[in-house]
Amino acid sequence: MRVFVTGASGWIGSAVVDDLLATGHEVTGLARSDKSAAALEAKGAQVRRGDLDDLEGIRAGAAAAEAVIHLANKHDFVNPAVSSAAERAAVQTIGEALEGSGRPLLLASGIAGMTKGRPATEADASPFHGPDSPRGGSENLALEFADRGVHPVSLRFSPTVHGTGDHGFIAVLTAIAREKGVAGYPGDGTNRWAAVHVTDAARLVTLGLEKAPAGSRLHAVAEEGVPTREIAEAIGRAYNLPVASIPAEEVPDHYGWIGAFFAMDLAATSIQTRELLGWTPGGLTLIEDINTGAYGSSTAG
Ligand SMILES: NC(=O)c1ccc[n+]([C@@H]2O[C@H](COP(=O)([O-])OP(=O)(O)OC[C@H]3O[C@@H](n4cnc5c(N)ncnc54)[C@H](OP(=O)(O)O)[C@@H]3O)[C@@H](O)[C@H]2O)c1
Structure with a gap:
């Protein structure tokens, strides 16, 4: 398929582009x-120059493609409303560009907010609706386009999509640990984070493009939940740092914006996704990845 990929240069997007090209798809990033x-271009992809705020460019890119994979995000974690507004506008624009075409629209989402005192499943609908909700309510917005002749699929990535070169949450936590001289975990460290290796996540995206029915919520989850205490212990071992609990009231000061995420229980299963797509993640686990020193170059700020 001729696929338009936003965020094609990002951490997940780069791996997705590699997987798409390796499996015979054409990519415009x-x-x-x-x-x-x-x-x-060095990978053999076509390029559409543009910014997320250039909605006409996004519309044209989507209209010219046989499928869209939307992974770009401004990631303004200090002012999340900025990211959410751009995200919602981009999804609305792509959805309208694909209206009536039956073409796939895959979009990135997450696990946060989907858990209900137990690991989230694909059957759990997102509670986020409307522009003021996290990620601008983009998952529900996209899935509603199924009624308008679009083939939407949500890609719910684990809170850590890890691997060598990752600059996301684990890199930030590693940098904070090295800066503060302690690998901390929130409270008793029993809250868990689902995890997936970036190559497995990329494989899932291609399979989702090829096989997922309209309206699917796919869970890019290889490990249901790694306790935050184990994550901190691995960071401590890898960088020779003491490991300690950070009391709940100190979490915001200690971690800054990422504290709210690290204190959440973000466990999820992927039983339905595996059955639906025949997806069998086989990459390194999160702890194995940290043990390899994958986050060795992480620096604070
Ligand atoms: N990584 C994770 O663990 C994780 C977990 C859950 C959900 N997600 C979601 O998955 C998606 C991909 O994440 P990622 O980790 O690959 O993110 P990333 O590495 O930060 O990449 C973000 C991508 O968005 C592009 N981008 C940012 N602002 C843009 C703008 N104004 N205009 C055009 N492009 C822009 C970046 O382009 P440049 O290369 O030019 O900067 C880059 O290609 C995001 O929606 C993210 O929220 C990720």
């Missing part, structure tokens, strides 16, 4: 810089 454009 959205790139907002020369560096991102050059990286995509």
